[in-house]
Amino acid sequence: MKILVCISHVPDTTSKINFTDNNTQFDTNGVQFVINPNDEFGLTRAMWFKEKQGASVDVVNVGGPETEPTLRKALAIGADNAIRVNTPAKDGFQVAKELAKVAQDGSYDLIIAGRESIDYNGGMVPGMLAAILKANFVNTCISLEVEGNEAKAVREIDGGKESVTASLPLVIGAQKGLVEESDLRIPNMRGIMMARKKPLNVVEPVDSNQATEVEKFEKPDAKGAVKLIDPDNLDELINLLHNEAKVI
Amino acid sequence: MSVLVYTESEEGKFKKAALEVASYAKEVAGMMGTTVTAVTFNAEDTADLGKHGVDKVLKVSNDKLNNFNAEAYADALTQAAEKEGAKVIILSQSANSKYLAPLLAVHLNAGYASNVMALPESTDPFTVKRTAFTNKAFSFTKFTTDVKIIGLSKNAFGLKENQGDAAVEDFNPELSSEDFSVNVTNVDKARDKVTIADAEIVVSGGRGMKGPENWGMLEELADTLGAATACSKPVSDMGWRPHSEHVGQTGKPVAANLYIAVGISGAIQHLAGVSASKTKVVINNDPEAPFFKAADYGIVGDAFEIVPKLNEKLKEFKAKNA
Numbered sequence: 001m002k003i004l005v006c007i008s009h010v011p012d013t014t015s016k017i018n019f020t021d022n023n024t025q026f027d028t029n030g031v032q033f034v035i036n037p038n039d040e041f042g043l044t045r046a047m048w049f050k051e052k053q054g055a056s057v058d059v060v061n062v063g064g065p066e067t068e069p070t071l072r073k074a075l076a077i078g079a080d081n082a083i084r085v086n087t088p089a090k091d092g093f094q095v096a097k098e099l100a101k102v103a104q105d106g107s108y109d110l111i112i113a114g115r116e117s118i119d120y121n122g123g124m125v126p127g128m129l130a131a132i133l134k135a136n137f138v139n140t141c142i143s144l145e146v147e148g149n150e151a152k153a154v155r156e157i158d159g160g161k162e163s164v165t166a167s168l169p170l171v172i173g174a175q176k177g178l179v180e181e182s183d184l185r186i187p188n189m190r191g192i193m194m195a196r197k198k199p200l201n202v203v204e205p206v207d208s209n210q211a212t213e214v215e216k217f218e219k220p221d222a223k224g225a226v227k228l229i230d231p232d233n234l235d236e237l238i239n240l241l242h243n244e245a246k247v248i
Numbered sequence: 249m250s251v252l253v254y255t256e257s258e259e260g261k262f263k264k265a266a267l268e269v270a271s272y273a274k275e276v277a278g279m280m281g282t283t284v285t286a287v288t289f290n291a292e293d294t295a296d297l298g299k300h301g302v303d304k305v306l307k308v309s310n311d312k313l314n315n316f317n318a319e320a321y322a323d324a325l326t327q328a329a330e331k332e333g334a335k336v337i338i339l340s341q342s343a344n345s346k347y348l349a350p351l352l353a354v355h356l357n358a359g360y361a362s363n364v365m366a367l368p369e370s371t372d373p374f375t376v377k378r379t380a381f382t383n384k385a386f387s388f389t390k391f392t393t394d395v396k397i398i399g400l401s402k403n404a405f406g407l408k409e410n411q412g413d414a415a416v417e418d419f420n421p422e423l424s425s426e427d428f429s430v431n432v433t434n435v436d437k438a439r440d441k442v443t444i445a446d447a448e449i450v451v452s453g454g455r456g457m458k459g460p461e462n463w464g465m466l467e468e469l470a471d472t473l474g475a476a477t478a479c480s481k482p483v484s485d486m487g488w489r490p491h492s493e494h495v496g497q498t499g500k501p502v503a504a505n506l507y508i509a510v511g512i513s514g515a516i517q518h519l520a521g522v523s524a525s526k527t528k529v530v531i532n533n534d535p536e537a538p539f540f541k542a543a544d545y546g547i548v549g550d551a552f553e554i555v556p557k558l559n560e561k562l563k564e565f566k567a568k569n570a
Binding site for chain 1: 380433497506
């Protein structure tokens with residue numbers, strides 16, 4: 001089985017978010033970039049398929065040269081090859097088209113992408129990729145088994161879960177639950193050394209059209225001070241929630 | 249060229265999110281000088297849609313669509329959009345809507361903006377305000393495509409009643425066998441519980457709850473308030489509560505009207521996940537807990553004493569105001 005894992009290069013979850021150039025650009029100053037957490041769950045599941053079922057695992061990212069350390073990290077975790085599509089990721093549709101080209105060129109059986117990236121939270125790339133490829137698609141995937149050409153998956157739905165079957169080629173939107181948090185891997189020294197020798201191919205983009213453009217960013221207004229309530233006066237809290245906040 | 253909305257129903261009844269999408273669409277249609285057309289799947293009584301601004305209902309009745317199916321629903325909505333010449337399509341941000349919207353976007357070669365917070369800033373160019381960086385910022389996003397798809401965040405707009413009757417038209421989209429190539433084999437859904445996705449109030453617990461055996465009091469409080477229960481990341485990592493209840497940057501974002509956090513200190517990732525909620529109440533025995541800086545109301549004290557007392561008082565309040 002040939003697996004492609006799509007990797008988004010995102011600010012660490014602890015990052016403070018700031019903007020530059022008149023609030024039009026994300027300020028990368030002092031920000032640590034990581035593999036998008038939803039992609040990391042997917043990458044870890046791909047490693048399981050590699051180790052237990054002999055799958056090959058390639059990783060791909062759409063982005064400039066600054067994203068290569070993130071791809072190298074994926075190689076250090078155990079991916080076999082990395083591909084970088086040499087264009088900034090500006091819009092989900094544009095990213096999906098670039099990923100689809102890589103997926104078609106490599107004839108992958110299983111394509112794993114995080115359900116959404118934690119920077120732009122678009123939540124569209126896996127579904128768009130599946131639709132462009134005319135492949136089956138399971139979003140918010142929390143369990144995946146593949147036997148031959150058939151996949152059994154579980155997806156999270158509002159208030160529960162749903163089990164599905166689908167044949168390959170398949171695209172999944174991965175998220176927490178697909179593997180246990182404790183199974184996520186930290187690259188070891190051997191992995192890091194080996195990653196240096198693994199291929200990282202740079203390919204040129206095929207389509208630079210965007211469907212959406214960010215005009216500017218804005219930060220939420222600063223919050224007013226908390227109103228502290230005496231634990232012995234819970235009636236006051238109920239009064240405030242009813243009359244002031246009007247939420248009960 | 250009406251505004252098209254996907255209105256979700258369950259067992260024939262429209263979800264609140266569907267009525268919110270209809271209310272929002274009515275305003276967008278007003279800005280564009282056009283009407284609202286809703287697509288329904290196996291819903292019988294569509295009167296509620298008319299009351300929330302829908303002018304016309306395209307009613308799909310097909311037993312094969314009793315269970316949600318992203319590909320088939322996206323195919324049906326594509327045909328409805330083409331038939332109506334819809335340039336703007338609006339969905340909610342439920343798990344199902346998030347599943348089908350990207351498929352629909354590719355079918356219609358449309359831009360898609362998810363997590364939209366408010367009415368469009370303008371309709372020419374078509375620009376919307378959406379959350380980004382898991383609620384740590386907003387992005388003003390401009391569409392460059394002819395057809396635009398909007399995913400409206402829950403509780404971002406609210407319900408707005410409009411007196412009106414929707415005209416109903418039967419609609420039979422052509423579906424192919426490929427629409428049914430992902431087969432649902434089992435659905436496991438808690439029917440009697442409020443889900444995080446539908447909840448207007450969420451009661452959430454953290455490590456301060458000391459163990460899964462202490463969740464009973466939070467469930468009772470949630471029950472009194474008609475709320476869903478949720479938890480912080482360490483709680484789901486330790487297996488005290490299921491992953492599906494984990495709220496935060498790598499879990500679920502919550503945009504409730506009221507979020508009550510008990511024994512949660514408020515890590516940056518957790519705060520990002522809840523900051524779209526309107527009112528936040530924090531109960532914690534550590535006055536230095538970072539969550540107090542993000543909260544509207546706070547109580548410093550022992551959750552094990554406060555929560556049962558609060559529950560009793562809320563029951564009395566509910567009884568009086570019923």
